[in-house]
Amino acid sequence: MTEFADNVRQAAVAMRALFPATPMQRNAHLSAKYDADIWLKREDLSPVRSYKLRGAFNAMSKRIAENPDQQLFVCASAGNHAQGVAFVCNRLDRKGVIFMPVTTPQQKIDKTKVFGGEHIEVRLVGDYFDDCLRAAQEFCAAEGGQFLPPFDDPDVIEGQATVTMEILDQMPRVPDRIILPVGGGGLSAGARAYLNALNADVHLNFVEPKGGASLTAALEAREPVTLNKVDTFVDGAAVARIGANTFSVLSDTAPQDVLLATEDGVCTTILEMLNIEGIVLEPAGALSIKVLDDLRDEIRGQTVVCVSSGGNFDFERLPEVKERAQRYLGLKKYFILRLPQRPGALKDFLGMLGPDDDIARFEYLKKSARNFGSVLIGIETKSASNFERLFGLMEEAGFVFNDITDDETLVNFVI
Structure with missing residues (x-):
């Protein structure tokens, strides 16, 4: 076992003090629909309903190990990363200051406060994420805080790799294929690095929202580039620029292994999983399932794992989701x-x-x-x-x- 794989396993063991491994569930509906053995890695059932607390926990734990006196941690996020950091601050008894855009839905602000309790402070700054990020980094420099990136950090990548480690441990056999969403690339880079470390013969497919295809753009340019425009509907994966650390792991990805899902098409999957399976997925959490349509011929007869990366869905969006799904169909x-x-x-x-x-x-x-x-x-x-x-x-x-x-x-x- 390589050093990376060993570190991932140690991180997973440490996480068990906070939460159990998320379930691996075979889905009969999808298996029958695609004539394949389809399993879901239910990251939407983590304590914060996404995988983001994994990277936050691993990065924060390592910073504390390096500097036990570090008491202040800072992040900028309008969603799952904020909730993950808040949860970990609460459990590790550290103070967190979380910067969120003024335009963040109140539901996400409230959930972040619930997870962090008295250990965190939420500051609303700017209309856009870039303004929020700038304020967070300036605060860090002034107050001596430790900034926790949402994805572009080796320790975050290592933490997110525990998802793939659990998949291999929980499955009755090694899957033929794992499909997972791409935003900034932390989850994807973790999967690629862990499988490479084990020399595991598992095909990876990465899925991006069409309106935020930062990995596709980076592969074309052979380096990370900033998208001119991003559709924020799939907010958990709509990233304008993939991380430098994450792209260094993903740079040799074959372009045909990166799939795009339209925002309206994702809405059909959200409704399908809600109405048929009773599973609540956020748009990013539905990406890996949506592209099963595109892979139908390739996956027939295969064992396939789809990572349902998050379930933080605001039901006030349901009318819009239904509207977009009907138009798409x-x-x-x-x-x-x-x-x-x-x-x-x-x-x-x-x-x-x-x-x-x-x-x-x-x-x-x-x-x-x-x-x-x-x-x-x-x-x-x-x-x-x-x-x-x-x-x-x-x-x-x-x-x-x-x-x-x-x-x-x-x-x-x-x-």
């Missing part, structure tokens, strides 16, 4: 109809709707000409093919309309 569309201003025109349109078509939105916008008016219409249906029929009837009747479902700017403005 083609079950809901929005269009602007140029409706003739004559008696019976609306009745003619309504008569074209089928028995499974339901009007979810109907809003008169304004008259675009004397004899016509513009109407925003949202239609839900049970089969995507119903829209082919409806649009065909509308065209035959001479109705002029514009499907805006995939126009991100318009949909964000009017929906």
